[in-house]
Amino acid sequence: MSADWKETNNEESEFSFIQEQIVPKKENKTKRIIGIFLITVVLAVIFGLIARYVFCVSESLFNNILGISEKKDTIKFPSIDPGEDSKNQGNVSEPKDNTDKQGEETEDENKTIVIENSVKADVSDYVTMYSKINEVAAGVNKSVVKITSAEKAVDWFNNDYESESITSGIILAKDSTNIYILTSNNKIVSEDNIKVTFQDNISVAGEFQRSDNELNLAVIIVDVSQVPEGTLKKIEVAKLGESYLLNAGDPVLALGNPNGYSDSMELGMITNDSNSIYTVDNKIELFNTNINDNPNGDGVIANLKGEIVGIITQKFKSDFNENINTVLSISRIKPVIERLVNNKAxxxxxxxxxxxxxxxxxxxxxxxxxxxxxxxxxxxxxxxxxxxxxxxxxxxxxxxxxxxxxxxxxxxxxxxxxxxxxxxxxxxxxxxxxxxxxxxxxxx
Structure with missing residues (x-):
């Protein structure tokens, strides 16, 4: 062999491992399948535990938000049969007569209350609840208008300018000639320049009719002939409820300008229903809500039936509740409103x-x-x-x-x-x- 061939052969022998193939070691298929199955089972258990925890926490959270109590055992409040001898019933008092003066049966104060079951709710129920509230507000807003009053003035440089005041009003009545609107008297800066804007943004001229300075109320009238037919079909006369039926804790809506902005809405509840104040020749009832107030705020308070139960007032607010709505109870001021609408002194x-x-x-x-x-x-x-x-x-x-x-x-x-x-x-x-x-x- 020649020297060249030997040298070449030695190089091939030295690098021949490059041509070798690496074959993976064969695994046992049965062990592999068992391993995958065990991993799947473990992951499924972990996922189930996490899902159960999240469900329990979220269910409690949504129940708290919606005010729904958790399912409990049936609770009973035992009552005493009117015909039963109660002498040996410990401290249980004798049953009261369940018939009023007219002979009509009244509800027994000791009547058993049974809670059969509770109702679970989710986010969709929460959305539905607020949709219903929005429907009530939309119905009341058909009676709510925006009132703009402007007066002319002269500045320091003897230039003419116009000062504008915006407030809300509520449609109380409508006849063949006029629409009657109740509003805040102090927001009418000029009786000669009043504009009323309805919910469809149609504006017409308004006319000042009569006011009660003591209660800070005024009635503005609008000539029906000046209102387009389409707008007349959309507006509704407000339904006046009874504030005597209100109780602390009742949910209510504030509409108009409760937070100082036109066409705003607030949701809250009554916090006090037993205030009263003596005014000139009268005594009026007030109530408060937990709705945040604004010094420029006004409007109405409605119950969830869509009835007006109060008029937001700034005049009778006290220093310790300056950030809370103070409201004139509608029942007490109905006679005053009637006088204003009928333009009677x-x-x-x-x-x-x-x-x-x-x-x-x-x-x-x-x-x-x-x-x-x-x-x-x-x-x-x-x-x-x-x-x-x-x-x-x-x-x-x-x-x-x-x-x-x-x-x-x-x-x-x-x-x-x-x-x-x-x-x-x-x-x-x-x-x-x-x-x-x-x-x-x-x-x-």
Whole structure:
């Protein structure tokens, strides 16, 4: 062999491993299948545990959001049979008569309450609930309008400009000639330049009719002939509910400008339903909600039936609840609203008083009456010599048993009517009953 061949052969021998093939080691197929199965089972168990935990947590969360209690065993409240002898029933009181004065059967206070089962809810139920609330709000909004009032003024540089005020209003009535809208009196900056905008953005001129400064309410009228037929078909007269039926905890809607913005809506609940305040010749009821308030906010409060149960007010807010809606209860102010809509003046005596309890009345040798706490200057009462501390007993032959009774009596008269007013001075020097003739004033 030649030297060249040997050298070449040695190189091939040295690098011949490059031509070798690596064959993977054969595995046992049975062991492989068993391994995959075990891994799958373990992962399935882990996934199931995680899913169960997430489901339990989310179910509790959604139940809390929707206010649905978890399913519990049936709870019973036992009652005593009216015919059963209760002498040996420990501290259980005897059953009350379940018949009212008219003989109608009333609900037994001790009636057993049975909870058969609970209802589970998910996100779709939550969405459905809010959709229903939006439907109620949409229905009420057919009665809500935007009112723009503008007045002309002159700035420091003697330039003319227009100051504009925007508020909300609620349609209270509609006849063949006019639409009657209740709004906030202080937001009407000019009685001569008023524009009313309906929900379809159609705007027409409005006319100031009458106001009650004490309650900060005013009625604006719109000529029906100026409103397009299509708009007339869309608007609805508001349904006025009864605020006497409200209770703390009832859900309500605030519509109009509750947060200071036009066409806004807030959802909340009543937090206090037992406030009252004495005003000139009257006593009105107030309630509060947990809805955040705005100093420029106004509008109405509606229940979930779509009924107006209150008018948002800024006038009677107190310092400690400045961020909470204060609302005029609709039931108490219905007579005032009726007067405003019918453009009738309100007769006035001009006093702020307080209802007397039977104990206080007895201390003055009386059975009832109104204790005068303030007499308005230049009012009919002031001109007749009525003073703080006097007790008003009657107007004509009608007893003034309360401030609400006084307001109802005055509803029967007109300004400038002359009536007899009977009062008693509570000082020891002069405690006789006195009757004076007074000329009723015009409440603005």
């Amino acid at each position: 309100m007769a006035s005596v001009g006093i702020i008083g307080a209802d007397m309890t039977s104990e206080i009345a007895k201390s003055y040798g009386l059975t009832t009456g109104i204790y005068v706490t303030e007499v308005k200057a230049k009012s009919p009462a002031f001109n007749a010599g009525i003073k703080s501390g006097d007790v008003i007993l009657a107007i004509e032959d009608k007893k003034t048993v309360s401030m609400v009774a006084l307001n109802n009596i005055l509803m029967e008269y007109q300004p400038q009517d002359v009536v007899e007013l009977t009062f008693k001075r509570t000082t020891k020097e002069d405690d006789n009953e006195t009757t004076v003739n007074i000329t009723l004033g015009n409440k603005k």
